[in-house]
Amino acid sequence: MSLYVVRQLQHVYNDRIVLDLPDLTIEAGGMVALLGPNGAGKTTLLHILAFLLRPSSGRLWFRDAPVAFHSKHQHQLRRQVVLVEQQPILFSTSVAKNVAFGLKLRGLARSEIARRVDQSLELVGMRDFSGANGRHLSGGETQRVAIARAIACRPQVILLDEPTSNVDIENRMAIETIMGDIRNAGRSSIIFCTHDMAQAARLTPTRLHLAAGRLNGAGYENTFQAVLRREGEQHWGCIGDRLMVPLPPTSGVGARVAINPRRIEVSGEDLSPTWPKSCPGRVIQIVEDGDGIRLVVDVGVPLAVILSFRDYRALDPCIGDTVHVHCPLEALSLL
């Protein structure tokens, strides 16, 4: 059974198409990361998937049933999906009552509510705060209670909008652990959005990339504005102040390009004659990513590169090392 099926879905805001998804299927069970820069349409998509926002056009199926956004009984459908906003808000009452809110709406027995509130707060490490006023918590604590409030409802789906963008490192690690726990418990599917590629890589192999409201393949994550520079017949796109990428001749004054991180070539030595316009950069991040290793190289802009385990072992980079990157034409996509 598919969790969500989206067909020809568009959302228009202020005469601008902010979301345009011809075809998207999300399977049940597991964790999906929604990646993309600010303004890519991630939050809009999450609000539509939470049935809080009616798309301008198109159709949506949830667990194989079509979603009727105008239905009077939509709260029944909403009870299967809970959204935790980027900056969640707690009701001005105790933490425990905040977590109990959704359970009371579902008509659960008082003893069951108390049990689930306890359990959910325990899972997010906030049990000691159950009597505290929701308004007096820090950003990270608020985020954790909001996640507990969602977990307690045991929905089919928990949607998390940038769950760690407003919290410190300690809370970020705690929240990532909680997300892993929810996934492992297998009760709810998780769809979360982030612009932190490394975080997405740490948490799940299933990643969707959104840019300007459209879904792109996984190779579209290094998205930059390139300024055209002509050198004879050859056209180059200048990204930041160091990185040069080859551009096809019909690119105007510049172009928005995406560089496939799996097709970027990396070497420990300067291979200038073979690799025209290769660019030196510092390795600033190394993280495991599914079937490969993700490096982030600072070439004036942070450039993600995914190496196979074999290439990684051959290169053997360390944080702070200087490497040379080369973006061949086949790594480029014009957006």
Add this chain to the structure above:
Amino acid sequence: MNFFTDSLLSALQLVFAADPELMAIVGLSLRVSLSATLVAGTLGIPLGFIIGFSQFRGKRVVITLLNTLLALPTVVIGLMVYTMISRRGPLGALNLLYTPTAIIIGQVILILPVITALTIAALSRIDDRYRRTALTLGADHFQTALVVFREARFGIVAAAVAAFGRVISEIGISMMLGGNARGFTRTMTTAMALEYDKGEFVLAVGLGIVLLTISLGMNTLLNYIQGRYAE
């Protein structure tokens, strides 16, 4: 100066001695104004809620109209209600003119826009995330409205207090519809006006002191509630 201090001292004596006439006037004023606030609140808070919470064409026009009604002079309301409930008016048979009920009717008309407009304003200050959070946790529209109401409760109490302050201190409606009948429809403000006309300042100043004390008490209470909320 002597005249001022003499009047003030005599008035304070009157207040502290709980003069029966003064107490009767204060009692009636409180009864009438509290009733008016209760009725207007019962009508105005849900009305404000419906207007504030729903989306419909002409919503801005309605809100502008309500804000205009905030400046409605009491004598205009007095005149309007008078033409309705006087013997020759359509509701003349109910014999309401010069009764406390008549004053309450007029005062309700005076503060209904106040409570409605201030309720709408209180709701508009409530973060939209409360509504979305209630919805995503599975609330239906009514339950969502209750959540927003809960978050706006202090603003709504403030609206009721402001409305009470408006009616307890108004004079036009009480005079025109109540008639200032001693022991029956004489309120603090109409009594003060009468005593002033007679040149008897002691009772007038005494009532003035009580009126100010009530206002101070209400605002202190409101501040206390809001202070607790802000903690």
